[in-house]
Amino acid sequence: MVAINLWSSLTRFTDGARVVEVEAETVGGALDGLVAAHPGLAPIIEAGVSVVVDGEIAPNRHAQLPEGAEVVLMQRLKGG
Amino acid sequence: MAKDEFKEFKLVGTRPDRPDGLDKVTGRARYGADISAPGMLWAAVLRSPHAHARIVKIDTSKAEALSGVKAVITRADFPTGLTGEDWNLQENTMAGERALYDGHAVAAVAATSKLRAEEAVRLIEVEYEVLPHVIDVDDAIKPDAPVIREGAADATVPEGMPPNVVRYMEFGRGDVEAGFAEADLVMEKTYKTEATHQGYIEPHACMGQLGADGKGEMWVCTQGQWFIRKMCTAVLGLETAQLRVTPSEIGGGFGGKTTIFMEPLSLALSKKAGGKPVKLVMSRSEVLRATGPTASASMDVKIGMKKDGTITGARAEFRMQGGAFPGSPVDMALYCAFAPYKLKNVEHVGYDVLANRPKCAAYRAPGSPMGAFAVESLLDEMCRELDVDPLDMRLKNAVREGDTASYGPKYGSIGLVETLEATKAHPNLSIPLGPNQGRGIAAGYWFNHNGETSVSMAISEDGTAQVSVGTPDIGGSRASIALMTAETLGIPYEDVRVNVVETGALGVNEPTHGSRATFASGKAAVIAAGHAITEMCKRAANEWGIDPEAVEWVDGAAQPAGDNAGKFPPMSIAEIAGKMGSTGGPISGHHESVPEGVGASFGCHVVDVEVDPETGRTTILRYLVVQDAGRAIHPAYVEGQYQGGAAQGIGWALNEAYIYGDDGRLQNTVFLDYRVPVASDLPMIDTVIVEVPNPGHPYGVRGVGETGITPPLPAIANAIQEATGARLCELPMSPPKVLAAIKAKGG
Numbered sequence: 001m002v003a004i005n006l007w008s009s010l011t012r013f014t015d016g017a018r019v020v021e022v023e024a025e026t027v028g029g030a031l032d033g034l035v036a037a038h039p040g041l042a043p044i045i046e047a048g049v050s051v052v053v054d055g056e057i058a059p060n061r062h063a064q065l066p067e068g069a070e071v072v073l074m075q076r077l078k079g080g
Numbered sequence: 081m082a083k084d085e086f087k088e089f090k091l092v093g094t095r096p097d098r099p100d101g102l103d104k105v106t107g108r109a110r111y112g113a114d115i116s117a118p119g120m121l122w123a124a125v126l127r128s129p130h131a132h133a134r135i136v137k138i139d140t141s142k143a144e145a146l147s148g149v150k151a152v153i154t155r156a157d158f159p160t161g162l163t164g165e166d167w168n169l170q171e172n173t174m175a176g177e178r179a180l181y182d183g184h185a186v187a188a189v190a191a192t193s194k195l196r197a198e199e200a201v202r203l204i205e206v207e208y209e210v211l212p213h214v215i216d217v218d219d220a221i222k223p224d225a226p227v228i229r230e231g232a233a234d235a236t237v238p239e240g241m242p243p244n245v246v247r248y249m250e251f252g253r254g255d256v257e258a259g260f261a262e263a264d265l266v267m268e269k270t271y272k273t274e275a276t277h278q279g280y281i282e283p284h285a286c287m288g289q290l291g292a293d294g295k296g297e298m299w300v301c302t303q304g305q306w307f308i309r310k311m312c313t314a315v316l317g318l319e320t321a322q323l324r325v326t327p328s329e330i331g332g333g334f335g336g337k338t339t340i341f342m343e344p345l346s347l348a349l350s351k352k353a354g355g356k357p358v359k360l361v362m363s364r365s366e367v368l369r370a371t372g373p374t375a376s377a378s379m380d381v382k383i384g385m386k387k388d389g390t391i392t393g394a395r396a397e398f399r400m401q402g403g404a405f406p407g408s409p410v411d412m413a414l415y416c417a418f419a420p421y422k423l424k425n426v427e428h429v430g431y432d433v434l435a436n437r438p439k440c441a442a443y444r445a446p447g448s449p450m451g452a453f454a455v456e457s458l459l460d461e462m463c464r465e466l467d468v469d470p471l472d473m474r475l476k477n478a479v480r481e482g483d484t485a486s487y488g489p490k491y492g493s494i495g496l497v498e499t500l501e502a503t504k505a506h507p508n509l510s511i512p513l514g515p516n517q518g519r520g521i522a523a524g525y526w527f528n529h530n531g532e533t534s535v536s537m538a539i540s541e542d543g544t545a546q547v548s549v550g551t552p553d554i555g556g557s558r559a560s561i562a563l564m565t566a567e568t569l570g571i572p573y574e575d576v577r578v579n580v581v582e583t584g585a586l587g588v589n590e591p592t593h594g595s596r597a598t599f600a601s602g603k604a605a606v607i608a609a610g611h612a613i614t615e616m617c618k619r620a621a622n623e624w625g626i627d628p629e630a631v632e633w634v635d636g637a638a639q640p641a642g643d644n645a646g647k648f649p650p651m652s653i654a655e656i657a658g659k660m661g662s663t664g665g666p667i668s669g670h671h672e673s674v675p676e677g678v679g680a681s682f683g684c685h686v687v688d689v690e691v692d693p694e695t696g697r698t699t700i701l702r703y704l705v706v707q708d709a710g711r712a713i714h715p716a717y718v719e720g721q722y723q724g725g726a727a728q729g730i731g732w733a734l735n736e737a738y739i740y741g742d743d744g745r746l747q748n749t750v751f752l753d754y755r756v757p758v759a760s761d762l763p764m765i766d767t768v769i770v771e772v773p774n775p776g777h778p779y780g781v782r783g784v785g786e787t788g789i790t791p792p793l794p795a796i797a798n799a800i801q802e803a804t805g806a807r808l809c810e811l812p813m814s815p816p817k818v819l820a821a822i823k824a825k826g827g
Contacts, residue, residue, distance in 0.1 A: 005488060007251035009236060043235040052489040056776075057530060059674040072488040075249065075411040079529045079594025080278075080335025080442035080786060 028061030112285030112301030128179030131744025183369025259393020259425030263384030282331025288346030304591020335442030372441020413447030495708030495772030518802025524790025529594020543654030550589025556717030570636030595783025677776015696819030710782030725788020
């Protein structure tokens, strides 16, 4: 299981949960699991998010999630 | 000022001549407007004179009848059915049912000369029904504000919010109220910043050509040729691979050239004109009216602090308008606002709001300067109130490796403490100040970004190397990538040429944005060079008849790795390259990825100002930028980035602003009225490069381009308070505002 930390205004899609646990070994699996558990998150995930794993922005959906990894969902990071 | 275990370098960290220098000083460099082609037509654009109006009717017949006019287009010439950001881009490129801001394109013409195209534009008759408009973000968020677009809100916006709120976010941790209860001092204030433009010297320019077969070419000044390709083809309903986009030399971008504004118009006009190439060059007025400035912001910040300077709780509520479309950087502003500080209790709330202004674009650390203005200003006031040294307060609360960032994840290797300590040690801080003078200090942060990256490098027959990158050079990336490639190959810097190539030459690259070019393309170039080295070692091994594993690469040559590998003299890169046709063919390297290991960068600025008490004019006496570069590959370019960020921030703080009339029209549409700092406004900006290497990059690079614009806004406000006793909470801090603030406090 991996615990995904959400930004708090997403809690209205997750029955109030700030942290959602899903069964996943990769970033993509975690996102898919998140949407499966809480379908209301689908448009937000599809619009683009950044997934930070142990302080690093995950490079792609196939990135592995180490055991006990800290996973934080953020709005998609960009720059000028 | 380095803290690392990295080896000594021969080239990295040196300051060779810039590869684009000769072309630029001799006028040979080809910018967007320098591109021409046989049979080329010129385009001109008709723009809305209203901030908000229904387009009742467009009559183009007189324009079409004018001699020399080859094509006239309106929104009717664009495909329908687009959704999401594709629709936003199309709508911004050419207005549909309504003009949404002063300067919004309504029609465009291609003709045999620029003058003829402009004449034809004046013959287009548009009937408008003027609608109520809204400009200010605090007005736009009111429940009864004119509605810019029904149904524009995304899924993050709860029901019942005002109609112009299109995105909403909350995040944080701990218990901020408990944090405030724990504090000796709690302060809360509201801050406002105006929209500012990136102010690049080169206006947007392109030449597009599109045939009836759907195959097209575009030459354009841009920070990202693949983004231009993707966006233009989406807006026009073309197949992506059928459009080839070639970037020109670029005269500044600062984030404003990461998107499209008028490029699809040249392609649509070209197609309608039978495939003739069409050149479109914006005037400065068009740039200011119709291309993305940054957002304007209204921000409430509340902070609790103990007598010793410990921050106990912090809350920020930011409202930002990014024009008539979603996309203000309110999320990034909130992420960066408290990023320098270790906080147990922190709360963020953000609103992305529509208003009748041009669609905002990224601008150097998008959002971060506004957030810093609010937070760093309030922290400074609290330090003055509690008589705490502002640098000591920042050191006491500074985040370190392993700390949890205010926005959620844990930090990896970062250099904020080293940056603050280097600031504290700088001699500028001990220079005595005179009457009406003040010193201001502020910190700033930017994440940096990785992004899709594809790089190829090839060894030439004489042992020199060329590197093909997809990230346009807006700040010295060709020099830094050449240095890293040469260092890796063990050859002179002058033996490497880095080319920024067109979309047909590489896989998809994100633009040069997010301070990523030297990090991402540089990392890919180093890995690609490593592949070439592996191949060259193999070629040498085959010549010597030994195992490739027994060959190592040292100082630009293959050599046996120890006595047991055999006794052969080193085989240089030139020797290997000279024979590559007969030893296996071309030698090259390639790498593509979304690179891991992005390193964030913190900065700290110190500014001394003098304020004329009779006029309110602020003079910058001296300015210091201290920032963590990870590793400065070409220190002169890094210093240039620091100075450039500070200069833009000084302009934002003191003078720059979008000024609208009551009719919602932009009043200051030329550089005479939209006043960016010029050389005579600025002292020499001192720089200190702190080097806490980024372990995620082979040479320790962090992006350095954006952080430098973040601290100037609050640093100058803090200095003005020390000089005058007056605290300004709204930008720009222009002479009339400063004078009014001085008078308001009885000065």
